[in-house]
Amino acid sequence: MTTATDTRSALQVELESRGSVVLEGITKRYGDQIAVDELSLEVQPGEFISFLGPSGCGKTTTLRMIAGFEHPDAGDIRISGHSVLSSPSYRRDVNTVFQAYALFPHLSVAENVAYGLQQKRTPKSEVRERVSQSLDLVQMRRFADRKPTQLSGGQQQRVALARALVNRPAVLLLDEPLGALDRQLREEMQLELKLLQSRLGITFVFVTHDQGEALSMSDRIAIMRAGRIEQLADADTVYARPASAYVAAFVGQQNFFVGSVAEGGAAVSTPHGILRSADARLSGTANGEAAVRPENIRISATTDVGAAPAAANSVHGHLIGVSHLGDTMQYLVRLGDEQSLIVRRPTPEAPKLSVGDAVLCDWRSDHVLLFPRDDAAEEGGYIPPPTA
Structure with a gap:
């Protein structure tokens, strides 16, 4: 018999785990090629974690499996305490921001941000409120009526973030979202992203090959090599006490x-x-x-x-x-x-x-x-x- 105390405890545990990501021995093969090799990792709710490594190390494949765009050949993925292996991408409590922002050019900034909510048949009044809140978060409300072609690269990136955040995901996945920006703007956006994540408390899982991005923003960094994590630690540890020559050569x-x-x-x-x-x-x-x-x-x-x-x-x-x-x-x-x-x-x-x-x-x-x-x-x- 389940008591009210048991129910409250279960609910409390679920709320406390919202935003956690657990990977248990996930493996992904493409023919004879192993892209991700029995990778295990626990991401805490509200953590900013980065996958760092060169092309082909498995970082983007790992992100795509968390998002639901790829299915692991082995292992389990749990988000907010629940296995999501049988859940399609649109039913997972995550949103993804890509390097290519994929904004609809014929829609205004506000309409781009509202699109996902409208597809879910969210009431119009709630859509307006949530769109305004999301645009405020990225300081883009004054551009709400502009088209994407009227925006700079950094402004388009902010709109892509607002579009992901408007759905209030437990986990935000970012696949090299700053790669298309010039160096100065990229450094500015690194600061803004970290401040935004700290303010919202949402779990960020970030993929990059840029060591500067990972070092400046992350709570922890997973250095990847050949589909496995070579070292998982905070920026100071990775830089000052690399676990291998590979990590030492890659970071700095x-x-x-x-x-x-x-x-x-x-x-x-x-x-x-x-x-x-x-x-x-x-x-x-x-x-x-x-x-x-x-x-x-x-x-x-x-x-x-x-x-x-x-x-x-x-x-x-x-x-x-x-x-x-x-x-x-x-x-x-x-x-x-x-x-x-x-x-x-x-x-x-x-x-x-x-x-x-x-x-x-x-x-x-x-x-x-x-x-x-x-x-x-x-x-x-x-x-x-x-x-x-």
Whole structure:
């Protein structure tokens, strides 16, 4: 017999779980190709989580399975505590915003936002109220009577958001929605999206190949590789303590040095000297790689062009490139015949150096990350940011 207390408890649990997303061992194959490989993840109600990775890693396929546009070959998907495997996309408590906004060009902004409600035969008075509220959320009410062709790219993106939010979904899915915007507008919209999500408390599941977007907006980031999650953590952890060389190479820029494991696993011996870490240790492997971020390297002119500096975590080289990046100066240093090193210093404290100068680069041991040898690092050079 079910009591009123039991009913209230069940209702309370359901309300508290609204907006949660649980993926249990979901797999998706296309012929012999595994796009998503037994992926499991729990997203908390009101969380902003991003799937980050290069093209082909499975992030968009995962999003499409949550939305109901693709069906997993194995596993389960639960939204707000209920399995949705048997539910078509239009019956799931989610809405999706795509990179292509797909606004109806012949309808006004208000009519575009109202379209979904009208299809559900929502009363006209409620439609007007909810459309106004949604346009206010994205600061677009004054453009309600304009057509999409009369709007900028950023304004069209806001309309697409309003159209998704007007349905009051428990989960908003965003598939690279800022990809069509120029850099300045994209950065502005990143801030607006995060503020909007914080204000509404709606769960956001965001897909991007842009590490800057993921780092600046997300509560947690799922770094994907070959259909699996390589690391799931907050932005600080992913950046400062990457779980693998693959994550280290993908998030931010890294300089990788390949060599043999030395000093009981606390260092890597390379052709350019010993790279010692204060915080990492390798075991069970003969070969490893050390990673150092460009912003953690000091650079100075030197007259000593000896091949092997005596101190660990220091190398000699010749400057082959200098770039002004606004608030940062970037230096490209050649080490020997094959390896290059990227160094970045804040512009106010950056040394005045010229191409051809002999330089000394050094860094602290607590800025060295050690990993088992991984194909994610290109032997003998720095890793450029992966592209989609």
